């Protein structure tokens with residue numbers, strides 16, 4: 575299960591574009607590992623901060639190290655006043671991924687990375703501050719309130735939900751956010767990470783790398799698929815309606831968001847984990863539509879196209895059941911993947927050569943430049 579496809583063709587498929595010690599994707603037996611650990615085991619037993627520590631330091635923390643790390647991240651959560659002022663000026667109808675991109679970029683002007691020796695501090699600052707960047711802007715522009723950007727929540731997942739809803743989340747919701755952040759943390763040379771590595775290879779600063787990565791993640795073929803999946807699911811009021819409309823979409827050769835993967839062949843190992851939690855949340859919410867509709871789409875896609883849900887599909891209903899507005903789904907991915915992105919930048923910097931591939935030229939033959947009056 576979760577094996578890699580035989581790769582060929584466009585999109586740099588099948589090309590080895592570098593080395594990494596961070597992650598394997600689609601390796602037989604364990605579909606996704608972070609530094610050798612199966613993501614399903616990490617999601618069952620760990621805090622997201624343990625995974626962040628693992629990606630940055632190479633090994634899991636012990637209990638004392640984890641407590642110190644969580645405390646350190648907690649102390650870095652507040653936003654500079656100048657950043658709050660910028661966030662207040664971004665319109666309510668802006669794309670929240672543009673808010674994340676701008677937030678990272680502005681922080682880079684206020685707290686620049688002067689030397690690569692600061693790289694871990696900068697990465698931890700970004701990790702700690704992203705939930706507040708998103709929620710400060712969202713609550714100010716949608717509810718007219720200036721929220722506190724700190725909370726006494728120990729975990730980043732709990733902190734995010736606390737800022738968003740203005741109150742402490744339930745244990746179940748804390749747990750699901752924690753699992754979700756673990757599942758999204760790292761995924762080898764995906765498009766947004768590769769963007770970050772290309773930027774790093776020019777010896778640029780960490781904020782530029784992360785800002786570029788956010789831009790790549792924003793698209794619906796990558797991180798944006800969780801929002802697109804939600805828009806699909808909530809269109810239907812019953813599994814029967816979902817199946818008949820889906821068959822028409824398949825007939826029209828529409829792309830069904832939240833399905834398929836560039837590397838996995840038969841399943842995405844993150845899906846089985848988030849699917850279970852989405853089911854639990856559906857039961858808790860007394861839902862009798864969204865989850866059954868999701869399952870009907872899942873079943874039909876497999877029967878008709880042999881396409882399986884990727885990490886994004888059941889994340890849509892899981893986030894929805896926790897009261898998270900759809901347009902904030904992809905920014906949550908940023909709050910998590912910033913760990914993978916920055917760990918890849920550290921790796922690139924440690925063994926760097928500028929990334930500069932070649933192209934096959936398919937344009938016209940060489941020719942003389944005609945005088946402007948003769949064109």
Ligand SMILES: CC(=O)SCCNC(=O)CCNC(=O)[C@H](O)C(C)(C)COP(=O)(O)OP(=O)(O)OC[C@H]1O[C@@H](n2cnc3c(N)ncnc32)[C@H](O)[C@@H]1OP(=O)(O)O
Nearest residue numbers: 794795796797799828829830831832833834835836884885
């Ligand atoms: C966390 C993440 O970023 S996971 C990815 C999130 N993205 C999505 O969910 C968007 C929907 N999925 C897709 O667009 C694609 O599956 C991608 C972008 C993820 C992978 O793209 P590719 O590697 O090019 O897909 P692949 O080579 O497997 O495609 C094979 C065929 O299946 C089709 N296909 C793949 N995914 C889908 C889909 N979701 N719906 C309909 N058809 C699909 C392709 O169109 C292609 O058909 P063709 O040969 O007739 O052109």
Ligand SMILES: O=C([O-])CC(=O)C(=O)O
Nearest residue numbers: 760761763764765836837
């Ligand atoms: O690996 C990919 O191409 C996309 C993906 O699932 C991720 O980045 O999590």
